[in-house]
Amino acid sequence: MKAVVTRVKNASVTIDGEVRGSIDKGFLVLLGVGPDDTEKEAVKLADKVCGCRVFEDENGKMNLNLETVGGELLIISQFTLYADLKSRRPGFTGAAKPDIAIPLYEKFISECEDRGFHCERGVFGADMKVASINDGPVTLLFDTDTL
Numbered sequence: 001m002k003a004v005v006t007r008v009k010n011a012s013v014t015i016d017g018e019v020r021g022s023i024d025k026g027f028l029v030l031l032g033v034g035p036d037d038t039e040k041e042a043v044k045l046a047d048k049v050c051g052c053r054v055f056e057d058e059n060g061k062m063n064l065n066l067e068t069v070g071g072e073l074l075i076i077s078q079f080t081l082y083a084d085l086k087s088r089r090p091g092f093t094g095a096a097k098p099d100i101a102i103p104l105y106e107k108f109i110s111e112c113e114d115r116g117f118h119c120e121r122g123v124f125g126a127d128m129k130v131a132s133i134n135d136g137p138v139t140l141l142f143d144t145d146t147l
Helices: 039-051 098-114
Strands: 002-015 018-023 026-032 062-064 072-077 119-121 129-143
Touching: 002 039, 002 072, 018 072, 018 119, 026 039, 039 098, 039 129, 072 098, 072 129, 098 119
Parallel strands: 026 072, 072 119
Antiparallel strands: 002 018, 002 026, 002 129
């Protein structure tokens, strides 16, 4: 699994002109699922993302995690994280098919919720408009192949 995680002041997702999810302080998570991913990767990734200490403490150091600051998550499915970029037109055969990706996307969300976090989400496969006010900006790339 891969995730692009951005620390945000707020973020939202709109589908067909309707806001379907929005958060204040927290993480915007763009989540991609690979064809060989399992629930093990979803659990591992949720643990890493939810525990990541990138919020500033009283000394201005990135030392606080999502729980400490009362943060939320907006989680968006993002198959394009598995794009093959060898040619000018990306290929997406490296991403998991929906029968694998949807349950693992849902598993990641439930793992974050089980850790006590409020999670908003997009709609898998929908044409989504994602807006965010990035904080920092702080953006991190998580890949379970290298964690």
